[in-house]
Amino acid sequence: xxxxxxxxxxxxxxxxxxxxxxxxxxxxxxxxxxxxxxxxxxxxxxxxxxxxxxxxxxxxxxxxxxxxxxxxxxxxxxxxxxxxxxxxxxxxxxxxxxxxxxxxxxxxxxxxxxxxxxxxxxxxxxxxxxxxxxxxxxxxxxxxxxxxxxxxxxxxxxxxxxxxxxxxxxxxxxxxxxxxxxxxxxxxxx
Amino acid sequence: xxxxxxxxxxxxxxxxxxxxxxxxxxxxxxxxxxxxxxxxxxxxxxxxxxxxxxxxxxxxxxxxxxxxxxxxxxxxxxxxxxxxxxxxxxxxxxxxxxxxxxxxxxxxxxxxxxxxxxxxxxxxxxxxxxxxxxxxxxxxxxxxxxxxxxxxxxxxxxxxxxxxxxxxxxxxxxxxxxxxxxxxxxxxxx
DNA sequence: GTCTATACGGCGATAGAC
DNA sequence: GTCTATCGCCGTATAGAC
Numbered sequence: 551x552x553x554x555x556x557x558x559x560x561x562x563x564x565x566x567x568x569x570x571x572x573x574x575x576x577x578x579x580x581x582x583x584x585x586x587x588x589x590x591x592x593x594x595x596x597x598x599x600x601x602x603x604x605x606x607x608x609x610x611x612x613x614x615x616x617x618x619x620x621x622x623x624x625x626x627x628x629x630x631x632x633x634x635x636x637x638x639x640x641x642x643x644x645x646x647x648x649x650x651x652x653x654x655x656x657x658x659x660x661x662x663x664x665x666x667x668x669x670x671x672x673x674x675x676x677x678x679x680x681x682x683x684x685x686x687x688x689x690x691x692x693x694x695x696x697x698x699x700x701x702x703x704x705x706x707x708x709x710x711x712x713x714x715x716x717x718x719x720x721x722x723x724x725x726x727x728x729x730x731x732x733x734x735x736x737x738x739x740x
Numbered sequence: 741x742x743x744x745x746x747x748x749x750x751x752x753x754x755x756x757x758x759x760x761x762x763x764x765x766x767x768x769x770x771x772x773x774x775x776x777x778x779x780x781x782x783x784x785x786x787x788x789x790x791x792x793x794x795x796x797x798x799x800x801x802x803x804x805x806x807x808x809x810x811x812x813x814x815x816x817x818x819x820x821x822x823x824x825x826x827x828x829x830x831x832x833x834x835x836x837x838x839x840x841x842x843x844x845x846x847x848x849x850x851x852x853x854x855x856x857x858x859x860x861x862x863x864x865x866x867x868x869x870x871x872x873x874x875x876x877x878x879x880x881x882x883x884x885x886x887x888x889x890x891x892x893x894x895x896x897x898x899x900x901x902x903x904x905x906x907x908x909x910x911x912x913x914x915x916x917x918x919x920x921x922x923x924x925x926x927x928x929x930x
Numbered sequence: 931g932t933c934t935a936t937a938c939g940g941c942g943a944t945a946g947a948c
Numbered sequence: 949g950t951c952t953a954t955c956g957c958c959g960t961a962t963a964g965a966c
Contacts, residue, residue, distance in 0.1 A: 561949095577856035579769040582941060593951050595944085604942065654852060661909045662844060662852045666767035679909050701918065704906070705899070708919055712902030716894070719851045719869050728891065729898055751931095772959060783933050785962085794960065 562600045564590040566610045573611050574653050578663055583607070608671045612664065615657055616678060623685050632692035636706070636737055639686070643710055644730035647723035654718035657682075658711045683707055693740065702740070709733055752790045754780040756800045763801050764843050768853055773797070798861045802854065805847055806868060813875050822882035826896070826927055829876070833900055834920035837913035844908035847872075848901045873897055883930065892930070899923055 568589035572581040583604060587594045601607050622642070626635040653659070657678055664675035686703035695702055713729035758779035762771040773794060777784045791797045812832070816825040833840075843849070847868055854865035876893035885892055903919035 575856075576858065577769065577853070579767070580856065580858075583943090584941075594942095595952065596950060598943070599949070599951095654855065658905055659852055659856070662849055662905060663767070663856075665844065665908055666765075666770065666849070666853075668766065668770075676909060676911060679906060683906075701922065704903075704915065704918065705922065708902030708906055708915075709895070709899055710902065711905050712898030712900065713894075715848055715852060715901050715905065716869060716873075716898055718855055719866060721866060725894065725898075728894065732891065732895065773961090774959070784960095785934065786932060788961070789931070 561590070561592060561596075565592060565597060565600055565607075566614055569607050570611050570614050573660065573663075574656050578608060578611065578660070578667070605670060608664065608667065609674060611660070612671070612674050612678065615660055616681065619657065619678075619682055623682070632689040633737060633740075636686065636689050637734055640706075640710070640730050640733050640737070643714070644727055647717065647726040647730075650714050650726055651717050651721050651723040655711060655714035658714055659718070679707065690740075695740065706733065706737075751780070751782055751786075755782060755787060755790055755797075756804055759797050760801050760804050763850065763853075764846050768798060768801065768850070768857070795860060798854065798857065799864060801850065802861070802864050802868065805850055806871065809847065809868075809872055813872070822879040823927060823930075826876065826879050827924060830896075830900070830920050830923050830927070833904070834917055837907065837916040837920075840904050840916055841907050841911050841913040845901060845904040848904055849908070869897065880930075885930065896923065896927075 565586060569581065569586045572585055572589065583597050584594050586607065587597050601610065622639075626638045629635045629638060661675050661678045664671045664678075666672070667675075683703055686706055687699045690699035690702045709729060710733070713726050717723060717726040755776060759771065759776045762775055762779060773787050774784050776797065777787050791800065812829075816828045819825045819828060851865050851868045854861045854868075856862070857865075873893055876896055877889045880889035880892045899919060900923070903916050907913060907916040
């Protein structure tokens with residue numbers, strides 16, 4: 551039951567969620583612990599009960615985004631056809647075009663930033679795209695593309711990530727929409 | 741003659757170059773004015789003679805990267821065939837795979853970071869990809885792709901940017917090499 | 931134009947009462 | 949577990965001598 555959740559868990563969740571949102575909107579580096587605390591309705595000093603250091607917050611952000619991606623894949627896996635699963639992935643990406651044009655891809659921009667953060671966070675962020683890429687490859691293999699499933703997955707993920715980067719840079723949702731439509735056509739021709 | 745360059749110009753150039761390098765390696769936000777000064781062999785206080793504020797350094801970085809891209813296009817424009825120009829662009833991108841795997845795309849990572857910087861710098865960074873994209877579109881049009889030159893340019897730039905983002909994230913130069921090889925083949929089939 | 935010294939503010943982190 | 953108060957550091961920016 552929801553009522554069974556203790557207060558500590560709820561507060562940690564709120565802090566994490568605020569950190570994830572703020573990191574997406576203005577970047578992790580730019581986001582202060584005071585902002586995260588304020589957005590969560592938690593006093594600044596109390597943050598350190600849940601996170602020993604600022605880097606710990608970064609870890610929580612990364613693992614939250616990984617969980618989100620994994621959960622999304624479980625959704626798509628309920629579709630019977632692998633091609634339909636990939637199409638659903640593309641569609642759901644395009645559906646966020648407005649958000650992407652404002653703040654960039656939640657995973658792509660996080661990866662780029664954490665890689666420059668260096669140290670522990672850079673290492674952790676290197677696994678951000680591993681699961682999604684493997685999932686895509688599995689779908690292509692299930693479609694019968696035995697030999698080039700890896701290449702196709704790379705091509706699809708790179709196209710989407712690049713389109714999202716340009717969508718953000720130009721602040722134009724239509725860029726992602728155009729590339730998404732093209733990729734849907736490309737997928738059906740395979 | 742090189743000797744004619746005055747000291748002031750030389751110092752500003754050194755500061756700008758150090759800022760550009762450091763921003764690429766560790767991000768603009770993470771780079772301090774003290775680091776830029778130190779790397780240039782200039783005392784910290786003297787930085788403010790050349791740049792009024794830290795944001796001014798950001799502007800100089802952006803305009804330096806734009807100049808580099810424009811200069812590269814001039815190089816490629818000396819090739820007689822538009823298809824060869826685009827191939828040269830792809831090749832020169834792939835040639836930097838090692839650097840990209842370590843620090844990301846000089847323009848892509850800068851754009852992503854500056855967009856989150858907000859304010860003036862975010863606005864300025866929105867023009868980073870405008871010239872390259874228009875240049876690519878012109879090449880495709882010269883190749884006879886009258887109707888879909890814009891789409892093809894977008895497709896090419898997005899594929900490269902996405903491939904570089906993943907190359908950086910996975911720390912694997914081979915990703916960019918694979919996508920580059922595929923794009924060369926794709927280009928020749930158009 | 932160049933450089934030193936320093937003011938100022940903000941952020942991460944801690945101490946310690948409750 | 950929760951919260952207030954505060955420390956210490958670091959980064960931007962300025963003052964002012966040379």
